[in-house]
Amino acid sequence: MAKRSFLIPGVDKRLLIKDSIKTMPDVTRRRFIAGGASLGALTLLTGCDVVDSSSADALLAKISKFNDAVQDFIFNPDALAPTFPxxxxxxxxxxxxxxxxxxxxxxxxxxxxxxxxxxxxxxxxxxxxxxxxxxxxxxxxxxxxxxxxxxxxxxxxxxxxxxxxxxxxxxxxxxxxxxxxxxxxxxxxxxxxxxxxxxxxxxxxxxxxxxxxxxxxxxxxxxxxxxxxxxxxxxxxxxxxxxxxxxxxxxxxxxxxxxx
Amino acid sequence: MSSLTVTDEHISAKPAKVIQPVWVRVMHWTNAFAMILMILSGWQIYNASPLFNFSFPREYTLGGWLGGGLLWHFAAMWLLMVNGLAYLIAGFATGRFAKKLLPITPTGVLHDVRAALTFKLSHDDLSVYNYVQRTLYAGIIVVGVLIVLSGLSMWKPVQLHWLVTLFGDYPTARYVHFFCMAAICAFLVIHVLLALLVPKSLRAMIIGR
CATH class of the missing domain: 3.90.420.10 (Oxidoreductase, molybdopterin-binding domain)
Incomplete structure (x- = not known):
């Protein structure tokens, strides 16, 4: 199964990778660039991509939208963030x-x-x-x-x-x-x-x-x-x-x- | 070792009874799946700002980068929470918790720990949990509740500020979340090892008998 990178549709992959690798130690950087941002552990554990990356992306994006709605619902406009001395x-x-x-x-x-x-x-x-x-x-x-x-x-x-x-x-x-x-x-x-x-x-x-x-x-x-x-x-x-x-x-x- | 592995004679001799009802099996494997997703994506999130002087190897993280790890974590949390809540309700409502996990007495625990360490703890009757099992299973339920509560207080520290207060403050909730994860990982290792040592217990969790 060909590895496909796990990214959000519409994101400039190179820009994103450039941003992310800045925060990585050298060894990780090299491995990251070589391997791409794959599903990582799941791929490793099973020896193949357990889920098709693009459909997993779509599902995760959908759940994130659902989480937006949930958070909007539980947002209390009168709840104040704690203040400190x-x-x-x-x-x-x-x-x-x-x-x-x-x-x-x-x-x-x-x-x-x-x-x-x-x-x-x-x-x-x-x-x-x-x-x-x-x-x-x-x-x-x-x-x-x-x-x-x-x-x-x-x-x-x-x-x-x-x-x-x-x-x-x-x-x-x-x-x-x-x-x-x-x-x-x-x-x-x-x-x-x-x-x-x-x-x-x-x-x-x-x-x-x-x-x-x-x-x-x-x-x-x-x-x-x-x-x-x-x-x-x-x-x-x-x-x-x-x-x-x-x-x-x-x-x-x-x-x-x-x-x- | 030989005293831990039990032959199938006991079971085939008499009609097999259901040890793990279907709801327990479904919820057990759902939880296992959700928990692994939570742990691997959680390690990805941890690596963005480690609490200690180490990071988790990238090969054992999910999501590719922080944003991906967060997407997995906040998706799998629903599976973990809904399944966990249903399990708690069913466990109390059916009396399974009371029947299987209680009582836990200090003498009983001491006795069975000693027996386990000398490989004399027997698993003849899978439907009765020994005191080591009772302690571990009851303990991991408490840890499961704690990891969800500390996670919720990190997710919603303003809306659920009373929950944060329960842990002290936001940074403390982060540490609680981390140590609960560590406890679950330790449990996972012991649990899987013991299940492999007593294969019929694994079979019971798959086919029920």
Missing amino acids: ESAITKPFPFNAYYDLDDAPEVDGEAWKLEVRGLVDNKKSWTLPELTKLPQFTQITRHICVEGWSAIGSWTGTPLRDFLKLVGADTRAKYVWFQCADKDGYNSPLDMRTALHPQTQMTFKYANEILPRAYGFPMKIRVPTKLGFKNPKYVVSMEVTNEYKGGYWEDQGYNSFSGS
């Missing part, structure tokens, strides 16, 4: 991205504008001074990465739901879709109920200091009810939309709701 903050708070810190976007705060598009009354773009004039709150919450590690940090900014109200967003729409300045263009959809969650924040400060480049200057969306990859950094635009526009990691197979 300042003494609990993880120091140093880890930098995390699919690129090195040296490759992180350098956004010029003077020239930067937040573009607001889609189902909103006021489509004006916002400068940084305009945004930071809005009332801000600080919350210390746990950031949980899809990889399993977690870290507690302090983020300060404006509740996204206040901003959505301010720009006259149609809050019956399904998603707020964020686009970022990351290399290769990061983007991520956020379901409207999570966007309206009281702790979902347009973040301008980390640990009471202007958001450093490592953590997403000039603006990050901090969503303590989602995994880290659904907390976009270096945000350049938001679009209120009914259309599912996909996301950088979501398109590669991470569960789209990924709520905590």
Whole structure:
């Protein structure tokens, strides 16, 4: 039986492999490239592919969609993520991205504008001074990465739901879709109920200091009810939309709701 | 060894009785399948951010990369949870747990552990579990419940924050999840070894008699 690589349909295989192997030790890297991202152990145990890879992919994608629906169903818009005292903050708070810190976007705060598009009354773009004039709150919450590690940090900014109200967003729409300045263009959809969650924040400060480049200057969306990859950094635009526009990691197979 | 392997004479002499009812057999093998998927995909997820100074060999992981491992893990969890819940309900409702696993007395356990270690523990009557079996089977059910609860609290640490509190905090739930997996793997090794030493017990789990 010919080995077929296990990947999500529509994903650029080479890009994905390039991303993944960066995190692997050398020996693993070589083996990974030689063997392809197969079903691994199951293939090994049985000596052949027990399941046809592409139909397994399709089934797994379907179950992931089902899991989106389940998570949406059990999502309680009033359930708050636990908050912590300042003494609990993880120091140093880890930098995390699919690129090195040296490759992180350098956004010029003077020239930067937040573009607001889609189902909103006021489509004006916002400068940084305009945004930071809005009332801000600080919350210390746990950031949980899809990889399993977690870290507690302090983020300060404006509740996204206040901003959505301010720009006259149609809050019956399904998603707020964020686009970022990351290399290769990061983007991520956020379901409207999570966007309206009281702790979902347009973040301008980390640990009471202007958001450093490592953590997403000039603006990050901090969503303590989602995994880290659904907390976009270096945000350049938001679009209120009914259309599912996909996301950088979501398109590669991470569960789209990924709520905590 | 010879005292552990039992010939088929006992069974063929009298009409065979059903040792493992069909619901136990179906749920046992469903659980075995789901558990292996969960363990292999779980190792893939573990490797993305190891808790200890080691990773699992790639050959023994499922999914190819973290995203694939997560897809398998969050798919197989339904099979594991639905089957496990049905097993718990059936086990209590039919009285099988009470009949097969109880009582577990310290003296009984000590006696049978000593017998097992000196290869004197007999399996003449497959329908009665000795104290080593009772302890292992009851224990693994508790571990199974714990691994699901710690897993759920890692999956939904905000919605199920009360569950996280039960374990302490999110990172602790991760460790609990890991050690439950380790316990299940250890059980799996012993369980499979013993089943191979007493082949008719394996046969009973396949054809019932």
